Amino acid sequence: MVRAAGIDIGTNSFRLLIADLGPGKFVPSCKELNTVRLGEGLGADHLLQPGAIERGIAALAQFAGMIDHYQPRYIRACGTHALRLAANRDLFLARAHSALGFAVEVVDGAEEAALSLRGALFTGKGALEPPLLLVDVGGGSTEMIWLAEHGAPPMIRSLPIGAVNLTEAFAEIAPESLALAAMAGHVRARLKEGLTDLALPAAGCRVVGSGGTATSLGALDLGLAVYDENLVQNHVLGQGRLENIFAVLTALSSEQRLALPGLGEGRGRIIVAGAVIYRELLQLLACDEIVVSDGGLLEGILLSSLPSAAGL
Template sequence: MTIHEITAAGIDLGSNTFRLLVANCSAGSLQVLAKKMATVRLGRGLEDYGQLHEESIQKGLAVLGSFKETLADYRLQSLRICGTEALRHANNSRHFLHKAEELLQHPIDIISGEEEARLSLAGVLAGFTEPITNPLLLVDVGGGSTELVFAPSPAEKTSVASVGLGVIGLTEKFLDPSQLDLSHLDSLLAEKLNAAFKQLGLINKGGQILIVGCGGTATSMAALDLNLSVYKAPLVHGYVLQNIAVERLWNKLVALPAATRNALPCLGEGRGEILPAGIRIYHVILQLLQENRIRISDTGLLEGILLSSLPHAAA
């Protein structure tokens, strides 16, 4: 490590997965030292019961215990831990947070949907070396919500919208194989996303927007379209996914049982259960905006959380 480098870490307590990143940071670039992910499904049943399931709480704490062991291997100069949609809304989130903070001996920030979106954008931009000149819409489909960031140009102020629809709740409510309710799902998505697009000033801008997708749904779609047997970030990052590929993946996966989808290579634990809901969100976005492609980013919220922990981020 050089004198200008800082060893930092970020932890994302998502509604579906918990993720850890440790990296050396220098002049805006990240040298990854450790990266871990585990499916916790913290948002399971949240829409119906309003609280975190005890089994998910215990699994989450076990995962954080393993993260703590990883962190102990490094001399960290900064660390930030952030919770998102499930921890924003569960009426017993304080119970989990108390145990988690005691375990990690570090405070946990429950960030707003708007901050989550901005951190995702910071992480994405850190991952792309070439300049982006087109108007950009960043889409981060999460377990409990979908975050949108619109940047008209690099010089203009970004606007954000947080849509309270994520893959866990949508799967539980609309994609049960015994009662698939696609028409109501598409109608709900169109209504909520259209409202968000109006808020962002995105109406009637078809054909002019670069749509970038980050997060587990986007990277999983790319990995499947690439037919990877093992996930390879360099191949996924920057991959351009055509609309026809999104439709093909939807038609293939929705016809398979969840257990078969979970067994597909290169997907994270349990990702197959909820991936169709995420694909459908991207399908509706492309339809509403009359766009035909998505550029995939392997970096996003996790990298943004880490970068926001650095001393200059608070300046």
């Protein structure tokens, strides 16, 4: 067994996973999530805000203590959309290096998507078999990965739409019904572009959702008071159920959404925008369900920290 760690520095959340791995073995010893909201206020000037930077460094300092305690042999930390976009990312990266004791890599959209696919297939335990379209809705971007069969090169598109930046972009439109209609139109146009590039088969495909939006929708559908990754993994969320959840969410205020059980800290602020992406996607594909994957980018980052000789 070998111990490894992965850190996902996302637009909304920072996550840490430490696990022991061996042939047929994956035993997590530490899993942490901190809702940093690094991309909050990342507007037209593309500047990380001082408060967001401080929250991020505090979260990484906390992770550093856990890494020191568990002593993983291999570690990789990856930043995604917010750090790809930020004009002042070098300031954050320098402070992150000091907090962690090692460098953070900023991965492009294609690598982020490939890592999400690797993590989802690994944690799916054989239940997630191609052909499939993996869709990871993050805070600042949505990665779509089409895998036709095992061994085939995946086709990847990274779209600049996510639960955080959509929420902020349409926040000033009132009433909310008009904001949601405008958001849906924007999302539909972006998704159409991405799906055209992927050239999916005419017969349709199975959609697998990973990331915080998908798992949160799965938890809501299951009625979980406390999130349970074992119940969420491979849960099938039907389109009709998604429509029902969306109707409930949009009937609530932002404060009421924040109080919903089963959602992570702060997820209620952005869950509607994330749900819009999946609603529009299913409608465009004429697909009637999403298979939810609890595993994805974070697990992919951890696995990618291992040398190829590890065979995992």
